[in-house]
Amino acid sequence: MAQILAPSIQWQIKMTKNSSSARPITAKMWSSLLLNQKRKGAAKGSAKFRVFALQSESSTVNRLEDLLKLDTTPYTDKIIAEYIWIGGSGIDLRSKSRTISKPVEHPSELPKWNYDGSSTGQAPGEDSEVILYPQAIFKDPFRGGNNILVICDSYTPAGEPIPTNKRYRAAQIFSDPKVVQEVPWYGIEQEYTLLQTNVKWPLGWPIGAYPGPQGPYYCGVGADKSFGRDISDAHYKACLYSGINISGTNGEVMPGQWEYQVGPSVGIEAGDHIWCSRYILERITEQAGVVLTLDPKPIEGDWNGAGCHTNYSTKSMREEGGFEVIKKAILNLSLRHKEHISAYGEGNERRLTGKHETANINTFSWGVANRGCSIRVGRDTEKQGKDRRPASNMDPYVVTSLLAETTILWEPTLEAEALAAQKLSLKV
Missing domain, CATH: 3.10.20.70 (Glutamine synthetase, N-terminal domain)
Structure with missing residues (x-):
């Protein structure tokens, strides 16, 4: 049932120009309109009145929706x-x-x-x-x-x-016996920003202007703080339906920005699940008439960027004495900092400024529960590290396989290892 608001004196009917599928208003529809006008007679002097018109069951829109929802399973195996x-x-x-x-x-x-x-x-x-x-x-x-x-x-x-084709190389690394033995787990936090279609300005922002400063939007609730929740929820359910290992979602620090988490996933599965979840998100925003961007810094200035923080652990890290294994992995990551940064997403230098909960792109750092470090180790277990450097547009095949390669397969020289341990205050 469509709700129509119209002026009480002049009827306004919008028809699509040059549309061959446009249908004239039937006598039944006019009767519905006039009937409801009479029922609203007590509200004389009002500039507007509310009427209800039943949609025609044979309308083009209804037929299209019926076909889109059509379940072909009872009729064909195809x-x-x-x-x-x-x-x-x-x-x-x-x-x-x-x-x-x-x-x-x-x-x-x-x-x-x-x-x-x-x-x-x-x-x-x-x-x-x-x-x-x-x-x-x-x-x-x-x-x-x-x-x-x-x-x-x-x-x-x-x-x-x-x-x-970055998956091919990732599959080679994840099939290496040493990597297989370590059962690498990944939990990937995909941040994204929703934009208004015509102006490419964040959803919920006044066109050509800015909302209030950051603070109330992170995990916020309310029409003035949360923009795009229906898209986030639709994506959440669609991923669960599809078999994607999505584990949560939340509104982010910048208004119009959201995050979802995928994992824990093992090996190449992490990349497959992230790419499929991105595809589903693209399709949902397409249907909603909203633009999705994975740009790591969609709005310049005092606004948070968008990352794809990657939580990572191996079997050895998860077992007794795992914190020492974590420190050895951090040492290796420090020695390949530039190689990792170059693979962590285009435009990441605009995001990794040392501000807005990021480390400077040129500096490697680590810490327990420190959100401003390159690598953050969780305080609760100290058995899992989070690489905070990847940008929201990173390729998960590249990032996950590079982490496994650097921490499991790659061995630095003893001299480089000693110098890095001294610089990072690590006793390995």
Whole structure:
């Protein structure tokens, strides 16, 4: 039932220009309008009156919604698989659909597919075919039923991973016996900002102006403090439906900014779950008419940036004496600080300024319960470290595998280790 407000003297009817699907108002609809006008007769002198008109059951909008909600399961074994991959920028997501003859339970049951890499910045026009390899499956919260979302990575027709395929290298690291033995756990905190569609200004902010200063917005409640909660909640439920290991969500420090957490996840699974959760968030904001940005510093000035803090631990860290293993890992991370920073997201230098709960991008630091450090060790257990440096637009395949490589596989020279231990006041 649609609620309509109209002036009492002049009826205002908005019709879409040049629309072939526009329908005239029927006698039944006019009767409904006039009936409700008479019922409101006691409110004479009012500039407006409220009327109710029943939507036509045969309207185009209703038919479209019915088809979108249609469950095909009773009528066919065929399902729709949405193949998802990462585009040429390394952060843009692409997808397309295909019909599969029956439900599947593992990506190995799915066929490889291809796409035009010249249209995504991943191949030249004269040799544009790129091959998609299905790698992970999630339930499709948009189509429902047995339909699925498929996370893929990209290869040349000869079977070589293309340069933007970061999953391939990550899978190699996570399949190393030393890494497998350490069972690396990840908990990733994905921050994001919602923008108004036409002006690209944060949701809830006055256009061309600023809201009140930060303070009341973090985990805030109320129409003047929380902007976009429905999107956050819709995303939360969609991820749970899909099988993504989402563990929580909250409003962030800057108004219009949100965070959700995924994990604990083991190995390559962490990257698969984050990428699929980002895809779902893109689709939800698309439907809501809101723009999603993972820019690490969407608003310059005295506003918090957006990160993707990565919680990390290994089997050795979680066992008795694990704090000593953590300190050795911190030492290794300090020696590869520049290499990690260069892989932690484009534009991160605008966020890692030493202000707004960040460490300076050029300085490595660590501490227990210190939110301004590069690496924060939790006070409650001192058995898990959080890398606070990754930007919100980081590639989770790169960050998770680099952490495992640096802390499990990579060994510094004894001289470098001694100098770093002295500098960081670590006794390893």
